[in-house]
Amino acid sequence: MLHTQAISATDKPTLYAELAQQARGLFVGERNLIANAANFSALIYHALPQLNWAGFYLFDGTELVVGPFQGKPACIRIALGRGVCGTAAQQRQTQLVRDVSTHPNHIYCDAASQSEIVVPLIHADGSPPLPRPPHLPPIYHALSVQDMHDLGAYFASQTSRPGVADQALVEPGETLFRQGDATRDIPACMACHSIDGRGNPGAMYPQLAGQHAQYIEATLKAWHDGASWGTDAHSQIMPTIATKLDAKDIAALASYIEGLHAVEGTPAAAATP
């Protein structure tokens, strides 16, 4: 067993300085994430008074999965945006909740927990811990900037062939797409994606026309459930809208969008970088 010293400080700044020093000591010469996370949770758990849990949730590209910790068994998976941990990860902001019973979104794992502090960890190399669609990076990492421009130009030159997923849903879908629903604070999709779903390349609002209903549905549902494609303001636009959509709205929009025709014969304008 590694020996850490009992922490003697009574004021917080000195206590945290001592903890940080001990943590640095534990990490010397070791770069393994699991090993360091395990030792760090043990250090925190034993050094700080009145803790019943200290540990890590690790982002697996989709959601948070429990990692090394000290304390009672914990919830295994937490969706982004859910609970105090999911909120910290989604907003990339430390959450300090003094009384969890007042937190609107708290997940009860252990009734003894009264307060929580969750600090989001962000890769030191600046790479986003919340990647764009997680299955894509291996593909686009191999592309040069020129390749991306060329692919973009090729896709923009294609004409989409619309279908219809479910005729019965097209009408409610059209109403939401064109008018939104002011009573529920849902904006009209066409305000950004244009009336024929062609998008607005200059503002980076993507083309929707020609997308399969299944894809639209899965994408909106993931945003509804707390996923996002990034952490900048632009990436929060769709998650914010999608949380206001229920499953029926999403199915209706997906059916309508699959049937959208980009205006015949005029391919979408290529984005100018």
Ligand code: HEC
């Ligand atoms: C304020 C502008 C805005 C409004 C209004 C808007 N969107 Fe979007 N939409 C965006 C942006 C920006 C993106 C790109 C998402 C990103 O990069 O995070 C996007 C992306 C999408 C995508 C993914 C497209 C793809 O190719 O993967 C879908 C689906 C979508 N929006 C559907 C909708 C629907 C349905 C509505 C109406 C309920 C809507 N949007 C309203 C701005 C908007």
